[in-house]
Amino acid sequence: MAPRTAPDPTRRNERSRSAVLTAAYELVSEIGFGKLTIEAIAARAGVGKQTIYRWWPSKGAVVFDAFLTVNGHEGHFALPDTGDLAADLKTVLRLSIDDLADPAIDRTYRALNAEILNDPAVQAEYRTRLLDPLLEVTRDRLRSARAAGALAPDTDLDFAVELLYGPLYYRWMHRLGPLDHDHADRLVDSTLRALEPAAR
Template sequence: MPTEKGPDHSRRKERSRQAILAATRELVAEESYEKVTVEAIAARAGVGKQTIYRRWPSKSAVVFAALLALSEPADGQDDGHALALPDTGDIEADLKLVMRATAEEFSDPAFDRLIRALNTEIANDAALAAEYREKLARPLDEAKKARLRSAQEAGQLDAQADLDLVLEVLYAPLFQRWLHRSAPLTPAYADSLVEAALRAFGP
C-alpha cells in the first residue's frame, strides 16, 4: 500500500501546484495585482490557504512561480533544450524570430499584468530579485549568449564582442518601451533592434 500511495500523493501535489499557478495567472490577468489575495488564489484553485503557504512564503513568491512555470515543458519533462534559441545558421533571422516572439509576449495583456506585478515586487524585495536572477534571468541570458557564441564562431558577429552588451542593446530598448508604454511593440520594431545590434556588433 505505501508504494501505491506514494505516486498518487505526488500526482495530487502536482495537480494542486498547477491549479494554484493557473489560478494565480488568471486572477492577475483579471484583477489588478493589488486586489489579488492568497485567499482568492486558494479559492480559485480549490485548495486551502495553508496549502499555498506551505509551499510559498508570500503572494509575490506565488506570482513569480506562476511566471516561471510558463517556461516549463508542456509534458513536464526537461529534454535539455527548453531554453535553446533557434539556430538555423542565420543569426539575423534567428534573432528576429526571437525578438518578435518577445515583443508579442510582452504585448499580451495577461502576460503584461503578470510581469508588471513581478517587477513591482522585485524593485522592493532583494530576496525575490535574487531568486528571479538565479532561476529565470540568468538561465535565459545564458541560452541567448550560447546562440550568440555560435554566431561568433560562424563569423557572423565580432569575435571580440561583449555578449552581455549585445543582449543589452537588443533587449533594453524593448523593455524601456514596454515599461513606459511609450509605443507599440511591433514586429517591425523588433526587427529594427536586431538590425541595429548587428550593425554595431557585426564582423
C-alpha cells in the same frame, strides 16, 4: 471486491499545486496584483491557505511561479541556430513582443517587475529561473556567431546582450511606442550593425 489502494499524496499535491498556480494566474489577470490575496487564491484553487504558505513564501512568489508555468517558460530556453544570426534573433524578439502584447501577460509581468524590484526572494527566483537562462542561451548563440566571423572578434557578449534586450525592455516598461515585429527587426538590424566586423 477489489482491494483498496491508499491515495497517492504526490499526485494529490501536484493537483493542488497546479490548481493554485492556475488560480493565481487567472486572478492576477482579472483583478490585478494589488487586489490579489492568498485567501482568494486558496478559495479558487480549493485548498487551504496553509497549503499555499507551505510551498511559497509570499504572494509574489506564487504569481511568479504561475507566470512561468502557465506561459511555458520553466526550463524551456533555446534560441534557433539556422546559420542566419539576424533571422534567429528576430524570431526570438518577435516572440517576446508577441508575449508582451498579450494584455494578460503584460499586466502580470508589470506586477511581477514591482515584486522583483522590492522582494529579494522573488528577484533571486527571477534571476535563476528566467533572466539568467535567457541571457546565457543568447550569449551562446552570439558566441557561435562570433566564432563564425559574423561578429567582431572582440565583441563583448554581455554588452551585446544588453544592446539586444535593453531597448526592448525600456520601450515596453515606459510605454514609449508600439511593440511590433517591425520594431523587433529594426532593433536586431541596428544591434548587428554595431557589432559586425566591418564596424571595427
